[in-house]
Amino acid sequence: MSEKQIYSCEIVDLSHDGRGVGRIDGKACFIEGALPGETVEFRYVNRKRNYDEGRVTKVIEPASHRVEPGCKHFFRCGGCSLQHLQHGTQLEFKQQQLIASLERGGLVADIILPPLSAPPWGYRRRARLAVQRAKDGRYLIGFRNAGSRRIEPITQCPVLAAPLPQAVELLPAWLVCLPADIRVFEVELISADNSIAIAVEASRFPADEEIPAMRESLERAAEGPVQLWWKAGKQARFTRLDTGTDSLGFAVAEDINLKFEPGQFIQVNGQINREMIDQMLNLVPEGGDTAVDLYCGTGNLSLPLTRRFKQVVGIEGLPDLVKGAISNAADNNIDNVEFTVADLSRGVGLANIGEANRPLENIDLIVLDPPRNGAAGVMPWVAKSGAQSLIYISCHPSTMVRDSGALAEAGYSLKAVGVMDMFPHTIHLEAMALFEKSTRRG
Numbered sequence: 001m002s003e004k005q006i007y008s009c010e011i012v013d014l015s016h017d018g019r020g021v022g023r024i025d026g027k028a029c030f031i032e033g034a035l036p037g038e039t040v041e042f043r044y045v046n047r048k049r050n051y052d053e054g055r056v057t058k059v060i061e062p063a064s065h066r067v068e069p070g071c072k073h074f075f076r077c078g079g080c081s082l083q084h085l086q087h088g089t090q091l092e093f094k095q096q097q098l099i100a101s102l103e104r105g106g107l108v109a110d111i112i113l114p115p116l117s118a119p120p121w122g123y124r125r126r127a128r129l130a131v132q133r134a135k136d137g138r139y140l141i142g143f144r145n146a147g148s149r150r151i152e153p154i155t156q157c158p159v160l161a162a163p164l165p166q167a168v169e170l171l172p173a174w175l176v177c178l179p180a181d182i183r184v185f186e187v188e189l190i191s192a193d194n195s196i197a198i199a200v201e202a203s204r205f206p207a208d209e210e211i212p213a214m215r216e217s218l219e220r221a222a223e224g225p226v227q228l229w230w231k232a233g234k235q236a237r238f239t240r241l242d243t244g245t246d247s248l249g250f251a252v253a254e255d256i257n258l259k260f261e262p263g264q265f266i267q268v269n270g271q272i273n274r275e276m277i278d279q280m281l282n283l284v285p286e287g288g289d290t291a292v293d294l295y296c297g298t299g300n301l302s303l304p305l306t307r308r309f310k311q312v313v314g315i316e317g318l319p320d321l322v323k324g325a326i327s328n329a330a331d332n333n334i335d336n337v338e339f340t341v342a343d344l345s346r347g348v349g350l351a352n353i354g355e356a357n358r359p360l361e362n363i364d365l366i367v368l369d370p371p372r373n374g375a376a377g378v379m380p381w382v383a384k385s386g387a388q389s390l391i392y393i394s395c396h397p398s399t400m401v402r403d404s405g406a407l408a409e410a411g412y413s414l415k416a417v418g419v420m421d422m423f424p425h426t427i428h429l430e431a432m433a434l435f436e437k438s439t440r441r442g
Contacts, residue, residue: 011038018081018427037063065089077152079143080425087120105401113418118271120424125161125191126268131184139175161191170221177217192248197227199262205232229262238262288364298324312337350381363387374399383410390435411438
């Protein structure tokens with residue numbers, strides 16, 4: 001078979017990473033740009049022992065759920081992979097992927113929750129863009145190509161929340177105003193409820209005398225105030241360079257607002273984040289005594305839980321996030337919550353986490369919102385906690401399925417599960433699951 005030769009294939013399925021699945025002489029071929037129900041022409045791009053990989057060159061018979069991508073960079077940019085698939089069908093695909101993943105792990109939920117969904121465009125309030133300076137001095141900004149480190153330059157990004165698309169347009173012109181010896185690696189764009197911010201990661205920190213010109217040129221390009229943050233070398237946190245004093249913030253409920261800094265984790269889809277919180281509160285019992293929020297960050301879930309529980313304990317591995325959570329609780333006049341630092345990757349520091357360093361007793365609810373590698377480090381503590389209910393919020397269902405094995409051994413059963421469309425047009429699958437103890441306290 002020649003790599004330049006064109007082949008045709010019927011697409012029978014969609015892989016977990018959004019590629020069409022076909023079979024050539026019985027061998028699976030994952031074809032980028034193809035959808036189930038289509039007949040396509042393609043070229044091979046990679047051959048492996050058990051499967052091949054290809055890229056569509058022409059769609060001969062399109063599927064009924066194929067749509068025109070909403071972004072001109074879609075076929076080359078690595079940011080999205082499903083814009084050519086109708087949004088409703090994307091949700092169906094993600095729900096099917098979640099259920100199939102659970103079934104492979106021997107899990108069947110009593111209830112499948114309706115998907116949490118929101119408008120699929122203009123949703124992303126934060127984006128991290130790679131930056132490269134061309135030989136002619138121009139700056140290229142964009143996302144990495146799928147499967148490579150190459151930057152695909154972009155001039156638009158319709159999934160970004162306003163006014164970030166305008167920031168994408170102004171960045172190249174502003175970057176050329178920076179001192180020539182500063183090498184910019186990444187730029188983070190943030191659209192908070194009260195402000196926008198540009199956070200730059202570069203080879204060196206600007207000198208004091210260079211900063212005023214950088215601020216002025218940014219304000220001219222943005223036609224208004226914008227927060228400017230900077231990080232270089234071994235700095236762990238960004239430093240603010242503009243003269244403003246207002247913090248970045250967003251609302252998680254009508255009466256709860258969170259402050260944060262660039263580089264700190266936040267859920268990028270504001271509407272889905274609020275829907276997620278509402279669903280979490282609807283799944284937990286009324287009038288509980290104690291809830292524990294593991295991987296609590298700056299209080300995104302902990303603070304809303306204080307409306308349902310007499311006591312909430314938030315636990316996080318990063319001290320800076322815990323400081324932010326404590327500050328957010330004080331700013332919102334919430335006094336029935338405490339935050340503490342523990343090494344959640346190894347489950348160290350969980351023995352005595354309650355008030356006055358006493359072991360927690362009579363835990364009604366544990367909330368888990370771990371990173372992609374899951375919550376294996378805290379599972380022994382969770383198993384011994386005696387919590388009656390557990391909500392697991394996952395950004396990588398395969399690790400949730402793995403952790404569910406430990407929960408099953410501890411006497412928990414899967415009551416409800418559903419997908420959350422946190423990242424429309426991408427393959428990222430977010431899920432929420434409710435587990436309950438099979439035998440309750442007497």
